[in-house]
Amino acid sequence: MRASGGALVLRSEPLAVLGSPLQDAAGAAAGAVPVVAGGLTAADASTDAVIAIARSGPRVVGRLPGARHDAAAVALGGRVYLFGGGNGVAQIDEIVRVAPGHPSSTTVVGRLPAPSSDSAAAALAGTAYVVGGYTGRAWLDTIVAWRPGRPARVVAHLPTALRYAAVSAAGGRVVIAGGSVPTGAASRAVYTFDPATGRIAKAEALPAATTHAAAASLAGLAFVIGGRGSSAGTASDRIVSVDAVSGRVRGAGRLPRALSDLTAVSLPGRIVVAGGRSGTGAVTDVLALSVAAGSRPAGAAAGRAEGAAAGVYAHTGRSMLSAVTRRMPARIYVPNSLANTVDVIDPQTFRIVRHFAVGALPQHVTPAWDMKTLYVLDDAGNSLTPIDPRTSRPGKPIPVTDPYNMYFTPDGRYAIVVAERNARLDFRDPHTFRLRHSLAVPCRGVDHMDFSADGRYLLASCEFSGEMVEVDVRRQRVVGTLALGDGSGKPQDVKLSPDGTIFYVADARAGGVWEVSGAPLRTLGFLPTGRGAHGLYPSRDARFLYVSNRDAGSVSVVDFASRRVVATWRISGGSPDMGGVSADGSVLWLSGRYDGEIYAIATRTGRLLRRIRVGAGPHGVSVWPQPGRFSLGHTGITR
Known part of the structure; x- marks a missing residue:
C-alpha cells in the first residue's frame, strides 16, 4: 500500500x-x-x-x-x-x-x-x-x-x-x-x-x-x-x-x-x-x-526521503553532497599520531595515494565549517596543517596551542579548539584562528563534543574525570556538569540522536554508551556495547548508530528507534577507533589505533572488506567528502 x-x-x-x-x-x-x-x-x-x-x-x-x-x-x-x-x-x-x-x-x-x-x-x-x-x-x-x-x-x-x-x-x-x-x-x-x-x-x-x-x-x-x-x-x-x-x-x-x-x-x-x-x-x-x-519510498530519491527521516541529520543522507564538495575526490585521510604523518587512501582501490609529514602528534583530521579545507590537528606540535581536499596536498602550518580536537559553532562564527591538556575550550576565528575567548572547563581530559539541534548549547566529554560539561554556546559559559555513573568511566565520543533529544556518549571504561539529556542535564540510561567503546557514527538514513569498541575489536549497531543493540560486527585482532561513513553510506571506515591499520566495513552486512596498513598510531580518520550543508568539526560531523 x-x-x-x-x-x-x-x-x-x-x-x-x-x-x-x-x-x-x-x-x-x-x-x-x-x-x-x-x-x-x-x-x-x-x-x-x-x-x-x-x-x-x-x-x-x-x-x-x-x-x-x-x-x-x-x-x-x-x-x-x-x-x-x-x-x-x-x-x-x-x-x-x-x-x-x-x-x-x-x-x-x-x-x-x-x-x-x-x-x-x-x-x-x-x-x-x-x-x-x-x-x-x-x-x-x-x-x-x-x-x-x-x-x-x-x-x-x-x-x-x-x-x-x-x-x-x-x-x-x-x-x-x-x-x-x-x-x-x-x-x-x-x-x-x-x-x-x-x-x-x-x-x-x-x-x-x-x-x-x-x-x-x-x-x-x-x-x-x-x-x-x-x-x-x-x-x-x-x-x-x-x-x-x-x-x-x-x-x-x-x-x-x-x-x-x-x-x-x-x-x-x-x-x-x-x-x-x-x-x-x-x-x-x-x-x-x-x-x-x-509503503516506504523505494531508493529514497538520492537521499531526499532518507534525509526527511533523519531529523537533525536531514541534510546528511546518502550522497547529499553540497555544491562545495560535489567535485572533490573521495579520499580517506589518516593521521598517524605516533609517526607524525598523514596517509591518504583512495577508497576505490584501497591504496595509499599520498603520504606526507605533519607536526608532532597529529590527532584528528577536521573539515572546516565551510567544507573547503581539512585541518590536521598537530596536538604536541601546536599547529594546524591545512589540506586542500581537491588535491589532497598539505599547506603551511598555522600556529595554534594544544589542538587535540576542533569543532565549529553551527553558525560558523567560531572554531572551538579543544585544548585537552590545558583544560580549555578556545573560541577562535574560524579562518585566521586568532583567539577570541578561552573558556576554562571544570573537569579533566575534555576531548569530544556535539551540539544541540538548535545550536544553543554543546555537551563535551571529560575523559579523565568521568564527566560531561554543558556549555552555553552564545554566552560561551559553562552552565552544568554531570558525572556519568559513579564517575569512574572514560567518556569519549558524543553524538546527538536524530530527533535531537538524546546525546549518546561512548564510555571506554564502562564498555558502552550513555544516554544523556541536555535539557535538563541528566543521565537517561546506559547501553552495554563492548570494551573500549570509543567512536560514534550515524548511518546515512539515521536509523542506526555505529559504535566502535576499540578494546573488544568490534562494532556495535544501535537502533535509534528502539535504543537497543541490534548487531555486533567482529574484527579479529583489530582495535577499531575513529573514522566515518562513506558518502553513499555503504562503508564504515575506522582506524586500527593499536595495529597500524585501517578497516573498511560493509554497513549492509558488517563484513570486513579490507585491512590497509598505514603508519603507527592511526587515530581521527576523516572520510571525505561528507554529505551536508556545513561541518561541525571533529572528523566530519555535518548537518
Missing part, C-alpha cells in the same frame, strides 16, 4: 479502550508510555485526570492541580509537561510537570507569557515550543519557547493568529498545520518553524481546510491526523504527512472512523491516538498507527 508520490502510509489497529469518553486532552510520552492529561468528558466537563496507556490498559495515575481541557503537552527529558488550557471559566497560564504514578509530584513549574487555551506544542532539542492559542479575549499568533528552569518567552510570530492547530516536530523543525483563524474559518496552511534561525516558512497546503486535528511524528515526518472543517459535525478520517525539509504534503492513510479533537503521542515505531470526537460525541478509542508494509 502506497500513497501518491511515494509517501509513507500509516495503518491503524485497536490498542485499548479508555474507561470513559474523552476529547480535547493533552498527550505526550513519559518514557515509552503514552500519557493523556485533562480534556473534556462526555458531559463536556473538564477533567483533572492523568491517564497512562500501559500494556495492561489505560488507568488513572495522577491528578492535575485543577481540571482543564485544550491544553498542550510535550515530553522533555523523559518527563511530561502541560501548558495552559481552559477550565470552562478562564484560561490558565500554568506550566505543569506531570509525574505519572506520583500525584503529589504533579506540580506547577512555570508560567506562560499569557493565560491561554487551544494551543498545541512540540519539543525539539530539550525545548518546548507552544504555538498559538486563545486568551479568552484574543487569538494568539505567538510561538513560545520554554525549557525547564528558564522563563517562557516569545521567539516568533505566525503570519496569522491560530487556535486548534496541529503541531509536531520533524526534520529539526516545528510543523504547524491547519487550525482556526480569527474569523473562525479552518485553515489549509502549513508552516515550518526553524528554531536555529527563527525563520517561519510556508509549506504545501493541506488537501482540505482542517482544524481540531492532532499531530505526531514518525519516521522523520509529521502526520496530521483527523480533524474537522470550520463547523462542528464535519470530522475527517484523513491522515496527511508533512515533510518538514521539502515542505511536501501527501495523503498517508485513513483512521477507522472520522474523528476530531483527538490526542496523538509519538513513540518509537508508532503513534498512539487516544479519544476524540465523532459525529455522536466523545469516544473511548485508543489506536496504534504504524507504517504500512511496503
Whole structure:
C-alpha cells in the first residue's frame, strides 16, 4: 500500500479502550508510555485526570492541580509537561510537570507569557515550543519557547493568529498545520518553524481546510491526523504527512472512523491516538498507527526521503553532497599520531595515494565549517596543517596551542579548539584562528563534543574525570556538569540522536554508551556495547548508530528507534577507533589505533572488506567528502 508520490502510509489497529469518553486532552510520552492529561468528558466537563496507556490498559495515575481541557503537552527529558488550557471559566497560564504514578509530584513549574487555551506544542532539542492559542479575549499568533528552569518567552510570530492547530516536530523543525483563524474559518496552511534561525516558512497546503486535528511524528515526518472543517459535525478520517525539509504534503492513510479533537503521542515505531470526537460525541478509542508494509519510498530519491527521516541529520543522507564538495575526490585521510604523518587512501582501490609529514602528534583530521579545507590537528606540535581536499596536498602550518580536537559553532562564527591538556575550550576565528575567548572547563581530559539541534548549547566529554560539561554556546559559559555513573568511566565520543533529544556518549571504561539529556542535564540510561567503546557514527538514513569498541575489536549497531543493540560486527585482532561513513553510506571506515591499520566495513552486512596498513598510531580518520550543508568539526560531523 502506497500513497501518491511515494509517501509513507500509516495503518491503524485497536490498542485499548479508555474507561470513559474523552476529547480535547493533552498527550505526550513519559518514557515509552503514552500519557493523556485533562480534556473534556462526555458531559463536556473538564477533567483533572492523568491517564497512562500501559500494556495492561489505560488507568488513572495522577491528578492535575485543577481540571482543564485544550491544553498542550510535550515530553522533555523523559518527563511530561502541560501548558495552559481552559477550565470552562478562564484560561490558565500554568506550566505543569506531570509525574505519572506520583500525584503529589504533579506540580506547577512555570508560567506562560499569557493565560491561554487551544494551543498545541512540540519539543525539539530539550525545548518546548507552544504555538498559538486563545486568551479568552484574543487569538494568539505567538510561538513560545520554554525549557525547564528558564522563563517562557516569545521567539516568533505566525503570519496569522491560530487556535486548534496541529503541531509536531520533524526534520529539526516545528510543523504547524491547519487550525482556526480569527474569523473562525479552518485553515489549509502549513508552516515550518526553524528554531536555529527563527525563520517561519510556508509549506504545501493541506488537501482540505482542517482544524481540531492532532499531530505526531514518525519516521522523520509529521502526520496530521483527523480533524474537522470550520463547523462542528464535519470530522475527517484523513491522515496527511508533512515533510518538514521539502515542505511536501501527501495523503498517508485513513483512521477507522472520522474523528476530531483527538490526542496523538509519538513513540518509537508508532503513534498512539487516544479519544476524540465523532459525529455522536466523545469516544473511548485508543489506536496504534504504524507504517504500512511496503509503503516506504523505494531508493529514497538520492537521499531526499532518507534525509526527511533523519531529523537533525536531514541534510546528511546518502550522497547529499553540497555544491562545495560535489567535485572533490573521495579520499580517506589518516593521521598517524605516533609517526607524525598523514596517509591518504583512495577508497576505490584501497591504496595509499599520498603520504606526507605533519607536526608532532597529529590527532584528528577536521573539515572546516565551510567544507573547503581539512585541518590536521598537530596536538604536541601546536599547529594546524591545512589540506586542500581537491588535491589532497598539505599547506603551511598555522600556529595554534594544544589542538587535540576542533569543532565549529553551527553558525560558523567560531572554531572551538579543544585544548585537552590545558583544560580549555578556545573560541577562535574560524579562518585566521586568532583567539577570541578561552573558556576554562571544570573537569579533566575534555576531548569530544556535539551540539544541540538548535545550536544553543554543546555537551563535551571529560575523559579523565568521568564527566560531561554543558556549555552555553552564545554566552560561551559553562552552565552544568554531570558525572556519568559513579564517575569512574572514560567518556569519549558524543553524538546527538536524530530527533535531537538524546546525546549518546561512548564510555571506554564502562564498555558502552550513555544516554544523556541536555535539557535538563541528566543521565537517561546506559547501553552495554563492548570494551573500549570509543567512536560514534550515524548511518546515512539515521536509523542506526555505529559504535566502535576499540578494546573488544568490534562494532556495535544501535537502533535509534528502539535504543537497543541490534548487531555486533567482529574484527579479529583489530582495535577499531575513529573514522566515518562513506558518502553513499555503504562503508564504515575506522582506524586500527593499536595495529597500524585501517578497516573498511560493509554497513549492509558488517563484513570486513579490507585491512590497509598505514603508519603507527592511526587515530581521527576523516572520510571525505561528507554529505551536508556545513561541518561541525571533529572528523566530519555535518548537518
